Amino acid sequence: MFTFLMLIITGPLAILFFVWGYQLRRGKWLKSLAGNNFNEFSKEKAEKLGKSSGILLYLSGLFCISLGFVSFLGRNYRQFILFIIGIITILSLFLVINSLSDWIKND
Numbered sequence: 001m002f003t004f005l006m007l008i009i010t011g012p013l014a015i016l017f018f019v020w021g022y023q024l025r026r027g028k029w030l031k032s033l034a035g036n037n038f039n040e041f042s043k044e045k046a047e048k049l050g051k052s053s054g055i056l057l058y059l060s061g062l063f064c065i066s067l068g069f070v071s072f073l074g075r076n077y078r079q080f081i082l083f084i085i086g087i088i089t090i091l092s093l094f095l096v097i098n099s100l101s102d103w104i105k106n107d
Contacts, residue, residue: 003071010068014061021057024050052099059092 023029030046031039033053041049063085070081 006071007068010064014064014068017057017061017064021054021061023054024057025054049099052095056092056095059088059095063088063092 020029020032024033027047027050030041030050033041033046033049035041039046066081066085066088070078070085073081
């Protein structure tokens with residue numbers, strides 16, 4: 001029961017993250033970025049932020065998918081999935097730190 005509940009919760013959330021990330025990487029839906037509700041950013045800056053935010057949303061989608069499938073797998077594969085979740089977390093932290101350092105340098 002718990003495994004299906006996890007998939008019901010994380011599946012649509014992962015799809016939402018992938019679609020949102022794809023649209024941000026294309027340069028669409030840029031008003032959904034925090035601080036850009038009324039086009040405060042220039043188009044170039046918003047597109048650059050959209051590309052990096054899109055990557056983070058892709059990683060969040062992968063995180064949701066792996067979290068949903070952890071309960072389906074046996075003990076041998078759980079360690080592998082947890083390893084993948086760790087790599088995704090480290091990549092996300094790297095991207096956040098990189099974005100923050102760019103923001104500090106430019107502002």
